[in-house]
Amino acid sequence: xxxxxxxxxxxxxxxxxxxxxAALLSLCxxxxxxxxxxADAIDKSIVLDIRLPRILLGFAVGGALSVAGVILQGLFRNxxxxxxxxxxxxxxxxxxxxxITFGLPLLQLPGGFLILPLxxxxxxxxxxxLLYITAVRSSSLNIQNVLLTGVMFSFISSSLMLLIxxxxxxxxxxxxxxxxxxxxxxxxxxxxxxxxxxxGLSLAASCFFAIDLNALSLGEEQAAHLGIDIERSKRxxxxxxxxxxxxxxSVAGVIGFVGLLIPHFMRIIAGRDHRILLISSFLGGSAxxxxxxxxxxxIIAPQELPVGVITGLTGGILFIYSLSARxxxx
Amino acid sequence: MNxxxxxxxxxxxxxxxxxxxxxxxxVREHGITGLIGPxxxxxxxxxxxxxxxxxxESGNVYLEGSDIWxxxxxxxxxxxxxxxxYIEAVSIPVFDYVMMGRxxxxxxxxxxxxxxxxxxxxxxxGQTGIDPIKNKRLDSISGxxxxxxxxxxxLNQEPVxxxxxxxxxxxxxxxxxxxxxxxKKYNRExxxxxxxxxxxxxxxxxxCDELILMKNGTVRYSGIPSExxxxxxxxxxxxxxxxxxxxxxxxxxxxxLVPGDLL
Numbered sequence: 001x002x003x004x005x006x007x008x009x010x011x012x013x014x015x016x017x018x019x020x021x022a023a024l025l026s027l028c029x030x031x032x033x034x035x036x037x038x039a040d041a042i043d044k045s046i047v048l049d050i051r052l053p054r055i056l057l058g059f060a061v062g063g064a065l066s067v068a069g070v071i072l073q074g075l076f077r078n079x080x081x082x083x084x085x086x087x088x089x090x091x092x093x094x095x096x097x098x099x100i101t102f103g104l105p106l107l108q109l110p111g112g113f114l115i116l117p118l119x120x121x122x123x124x125x126x127x128x129x130l131l132y133i134t135a136v137r138s139s140s141l142n143i144q145n146v147l148l149t150g151v152m153f154s155f156i157s158s159s160l161m162l163l164i165x166x167x168x169x170x171x172x173x174x175x176x177x178x179x180x181x182x183x184x185x186x187x188x189x190x191x192x193x194x195x196x197x198x199x200g201l202s203l204a205a206s207c208f209f210a211i212d213l214n215a216l217s218l219g220e221e222q223a224a225h226l227g228i229d230i231e232r233s234k235r236x237x238x239x240x241x242x243x244x245x246x247x248x249x250s251v252a253g254v255i256g257f258v259g260l261l262i263p264h265f266m267r268i269i270a271g272r273d274h275r276i277l278l279i280s281s282f283l284g285g286s287a288x289x290x291x292x293x294x295x296x297x298x299i300i301a302p303q304e305l306p307v308g309v310i311t312g313l314t315g316g317i318l319f320i321y322s323l324s325a326r327x328x329x330x
Numbered sequence: 331m332n333x334x335x336x337x338x339x340x341x342x343x344x345x346x347x348x349x350x351x352x353x354x355x356x357v358r359e360h361g362i363t364g365l366i367g368p369x370x371x372x373x374x375x376x377x378x379x380x381x382x383x384x385x386x387e388s389g390n391v392y393l394e395g396s397d398i399w400x401x402x403x404x405x406x407x408x409x410x411x412x413x414x415x416y417i418e419a420v421s422i423p424v425f426d427y428v429m430m431g432r433x434x435x436x437x438x439x440x441x442x443x444x445x446x447x448x449x450x451x452x453x454x455x456g457q458t459g460i461d462p463i464k465n466k467r468l469d470s471i472s473g474x475x476x477x478x479x480x481x482x483x484x485l486n487q488e489p490v491x492x493x494x495x496x497x498x499x500x501x502x503x504x505x506x507x508x509x510x511x512x513x514k515k516y517n518r519e520x521x522x523x524x525x526x527x528x529x530x531x532x533x534x535x536x537x538c539d540e541l542i543l544m545k546n547g548t549v550r551y552s553g554i555p556s557e558x559x560x561x562x563x564x565x566x567x568x569x570x571x572x573x574x575x576x577x578x579x580x581x582x583x584x585x586x587l588v589p590g591d592l593l
Contacts, residue, residue: 215430219418224383226433227406
C-alpha cells in the first residue's frame with residue numbers, strides 16, 4: 001500500500017456506488033414490479049416498513065459476515081474458513097434455538113430482544129474456542145483438521161438442533177425452522193439499529209487489527225518477530241468474529257457462504273492487505289446480501305425464498321470450485 | 331568486547347522434552363557468530379530462545395544487559411530481527427513485505443504508512459538490490475530473491491541483532507555467497523551483530539568470526555573457526571571422518587569429507 005492509497009480510494013468509491021445501486025434497486029423492486037412511489041399510504045408502507053428494514057439489515061449482516069470471514073481466514077491462514085463452513089454459525093443457531101425453546105418468556109421482557117443475540121454469541125464463541133483448542137492441540141493449525149473439526153461441529157450442533165426441535169412446541173418449532181433457513185424479514189427496529197451499530201463497530205475494531213492480520217499471514221512466529229503480541233491479537237479477533245457471527249445468526253438466521261464468497265473475490269480485486277480487504281469485503285458483502293435478498297423475495301413472487309438458499313447455492317458452488325483450484329487460491 | 335547477548339543457565343525446549351540444557355554463553359557485540367552442530371543438536375532451539383519465541387524453562391536471556399522476557403515484544407522486535415530458512419509464499423508484493431519491517435515502529439492504530447516508512451523501505455530495498463522485483467509477489471520469486479527480501483525486511487526493523495536460521499540451506503552457491511557477502515558487508519559497515527545457525531561447516535568457517543559448536547542441546551566448544559574446526563573435534567562431534575585443510579585464498583579452515591569406501 002502506497003502512502004496515498006489512490007487505488008484503494010477508487011475501490012471503496014466503486015463499492016459504495018454498488019451498495020447504493022443495490023439498495024435503490026431493492027427499494028424499487030417488488031412482487032408488484034419495478035416502481036418507487038410514496039404517493040399513497042400502502043406504497044409508502046411497503047417501501048418504508050417492509051423493504052427498507054430488509055435493506056438495512058442486509059447491509060449490516062452481509063457486511064458483518066464478510067468481515068467475520070476475513071478475520072477467520074486471516075487467523076487460520078486459509079481462504080476456506082468462514083463462520084458457516086467451520087460450524088460457528090451452527091453453534092450460534094443452537095444457542096438461539098435453546099433460547100427460543102426454553103427461554104421464550106424471557107424474550108418478552110423489556111430489552112429482551114438482546115437475549116437472542118447474546119445466546120447466539122455464546123454459542124458461536126463456544127465453537128470458535130473448541131475449534132481453536134482442537135486445532136492447536138493437533139499442532140500448527142493444520143487446515144484439514146480445522147475444516148474437518150468444523151464439519152463435525154456442524155453435525156453435532158444440527159443433531160442437537162433436531163433433539164431440541166423434537167422437544168419443542170409447535171410455536172417455537174416454526175420460529176426455529178425460520179432461523180435455520182436465514183431470512184432478513186425482521187421488523188424489530190431495535191434489532192436493526194443494533195445490527196447497524198454492531199456491524200459498524202466490528203468493522204472499525206477489526207481495522208485496528210489490520211496490521212496484525214497482515215503480519216499473521218506470514219505465520220505466527222514471523223508475526224511475533226515483527227513485534228506483534230499474537231496472543232492478544234488472536235484473543236480480540238476471535239471475540240470480534242464470534243460476536244459478529246452470533247449476532248448475525250440471531251437476527252437473520254443462518255446465511256451461509258457470504259463470508260467465503262466475498263473475501264475470496266475481494267482478495268482478487270483489492271489485494272491481500274487487510275487495511276483495504278476488511279472494508280472492501282464489508283461493502284461487497286452488504287451489496288451481495290441486499291441483492292440476494294432482492295432475488296429471494298422476487299424470483300418466485302408472490303412467494304418468497306429464504307435468502308440463505310440463494311447465498312448457499314452461489315457460495316457452495318464457489319466453495320467446491322475453490323477447493324479444487326486450491327493451489328491458485330491460497 | 332561487550333556481550334550483546336548473554337544466556338545464563340538456560341534450559342529450554344518443547345513440552346517435557348528439553349532441547350537445551352544448562353547453556354551459558356556470551357555473544358560479543360559487532361561480530362558474526364555461527365551456531366554449528368549435527369542435526370538435532372539444538373541450533374534452532376537456541377535461536378528461538380534468543381529470538382524470544384521460546385521462553386526458557388529456567389535461566390535468563392539478556393540483550394544489552396536486560397532480560398528479554400522483561401521487555402515488551404515490540405521493544406524487542408526493534409532490537410532483534412530474524413531471517414528464517416524460508417518464508418511463507420504469501421501472495422503479497424515484495425514491497426509490502428519489506429514494509430512489514432516497520433511494524434514495530436508504527437504508532438498504535440496507525441493505519442497508513444508514513445513518509446518515513448516509505449523512505450526507509452525504499453532505502454533497504456535499494457541496499458539489498460531487490461529493486462527490480464519489488465512489485466512482484468512473494469509467491470512468484472525465487473528462493474534466493476525471497477532470502478534477499480527477508481534481509482531487506484529484517485534491516486527495515488533497524489535491529490542491533492540479526493538472527494539467521496540456516497539462511498542459505500536451500501540456495502545455490504551464487505545465492506549462498508550473495509546473502510552471506512551482504513551479511514558480512516552489513517556487519518563490517520554498521521556493526522550489526524549476527525548470530526546464524528548454519529549447517530555448512532565451510533561457509534561457517536569463511537564467514538563467521540566465532541563459532542559455537544553444539545551437540546545434544548549443550549555447547550561443546552566455542553572459539554574462532556581455526557581453533558574449533560580441526561579433524562579431532564569434528565570427528566568427535568559428528569562421528570565422521572574428515573580432513574581439514576586451509577582454503578588457499580582465505581586461509582580459513584576447509585573441511586573435506588572422506589567417503590566411507592575409501593577408509
